[in-house]
Amino acid sequence: MNLNHIVDLSEFPITELNKIIDLGYKIKKDYNFYFKSMENNILATLFFEPSTRTMLSFETAMIRLGGNNIGFDNPSKTSISKGESFTDTIKTISAYSDLMVIRHSLEGAAKLASYFSDIPVINAGDGGHLHPTQTLTDLLTIYIETKSLNNLVIGFCGDLKNGRTVHSLIKSLSLYKNNKFIFISTDTLKIPKYIRRFLDQNNCSYTETVSMDEYMNELDILYMTRIQKERFESKVIYNQEKDKYILTTEKISNSKKSLKILHPLPRTNEIDINVDLNEKAVYFKQLKYGVYARMALIVLLMHDNITIPISKAFELENKICINPKCISQVEKSAKKLFKKDKFDKNILNCDYCDYLIY
Numbered sequence: 221m222n223l224n225h226i227v228d229l230s231e232f233p234i235t236e237l238n239k240i241i242d243l244g245y246k247i248k249k250d251y252n253f254y255f256k257s258m259e260n261n262i263l264a265t266l267f268f269e270p271s272t273r274t275m276l277s278f279e280t281a282m283i284r285l286g287g288n289n290i291g292f293d294n295p296s297k298t299s300i301s302k303g304e305s306f307t308d309t310i311k312t313i314s315a316y317s318d319l320m321v322i323r324h325s326l327e328g329a330a331k332l333a334s335y336f337s338d339i340p341v342i343n344a345g346d347g348g349h350l351h352p353t354q355t356l357t358d359l360l361t362i363y364i365e366t367k368s369l370n371n372l373v374i375g376f377c378g379d380l381k382n383g384r385t386v387h388s389l390i391k392s393l394s395l396y397k398n399n400k401f402i403f404i405s406t407d408t409l410k411i412p413k414y415i416r417r418f419l420d421q422n423n424c425s426y427t428e429t430v431s432m433d434e435y436m437n438e439l440d441i442l443y444m445t446r447i448q449k450e451r452f453e454s455k456v457i458y459n460q461e462k463d464k465y466i467l468t469t470e471k472i473s474n475s476k477k478s479l480k481i482l483h484p485l486p487r488t489n490e491i492d493i494n495v496d497l498n499e500k501a502v503y504f505k506q507l508k509y510g511v512y513a514r515m516a517l518i519v520l521l522m523h524d525n526i527t528i529p530i531s532k533a534f535e536l537e538n539k540i541c542i543n544p545k546c547i548s549q550v551e552k553s554a555k556k557l558f559k560k561d562k563f564d565k566n567i568l569n570c571d572y573c574d575y576l577i578y
């Protein structure tokens with residue numbers, strides 16, 4: 221049985237990532253290419269958090285491939301409301317389907333699920349941590365719209381602290397050649413330390429600024445994000461942070477003619493609706509490309525055509541992850557698993573949420 225899980229794309233060799241992008245590109249050109257290739261397969265969608273695009277594009281992808289879907293988007297209607305554990309739920313779904321897509325508010329949920337599942341698990345967002353299939357969508361969009369994934373200046377704007385799509389995309393784009401990142405955010409919503417470390421370790425160039433205008437004329441890609449209201453502990457801080465960056469037609473007036481504006485969506489106020497009419501705005505194309513990216517991923521994963529490195533995590537009884545948003549804090553069945561830090565032997569990374577443990 222195929223036991224490839226898609227939890228964190230940065231563990232992938234770039235060759236495997238390119239396979240998915242190339243197939244997504246091919247599927248875009250010939251939509252019926254893999255018609256019926258998933259006949260008799262069942263995809264289970266387990267959405268513990270709200271979703272429009274991710275869940276429905278996965279379901280669409282599976283139907284386009286001739287397969288079927290089961291799942292839930294309201295865990296209160298499942299036996300979880302009777303006190304069933306997360307991992308017992310995973311074991312159950314894994315007995316009913318061939319592939320599982322999971323979204324959860326706790327970081328590391330998909331990783332934990334992968335240890336209890338007999339079928340491949342795809343991470344569809346784990347708290348503020350990662351969102352690898354949005355990254356595949358974003359990479360495919362960038363590739364279709366700019367014809368390259370190298371030598372790009374990419375601006376990320378908004379909630380860079382809590383935006384899981386941002387974290388996943390930065391990690392994957394850093395695997396390509398000569399990309400430069402501009403991080404546009406307030407001090408409160410800067411990218412997390414572990415992502416900055418990741419970039420330093422991979423010799424990637426990045427600049428942090430609070431100004432939306434400072435580097436606008438240098439950008440090839442502008443990746444806008446919403447302020448992640450649901451991840452704030454304090455409403456007061458959310459109210460201080462919201463609406464700080466609003467992209468208008470005027471703001472992009474001096475940008476490159478070839479600039480492409482992406483957004484994982486949903487949008488709140490951060491892009492004025494008049495920008496939608498500008499040819500630089502590609503976010504509504506991006507959500508359509510998400511179906512092709514997910515079709516490509518399902519086909520490759522289920523046909524055992526991608527190789528995913530085996531996790532090198534080890535158990536340490538006397539250590540705990542101190543991230544309060546990590547699934548290992550609440551799930552009794554989560555073993556205390558850690559990975560060695562690539563560059564510093566005095567530091568460990570939590571296997572579930574990547575938190576740095578000193």
Ligand code: NCD
Nearest residue numbers: 273274345385446484485486
């Ligand atoms: C994103 C998510 O859920 O992280 N949405 C999506 O999957 N397209 C972005 C967001 O909610 O802001």
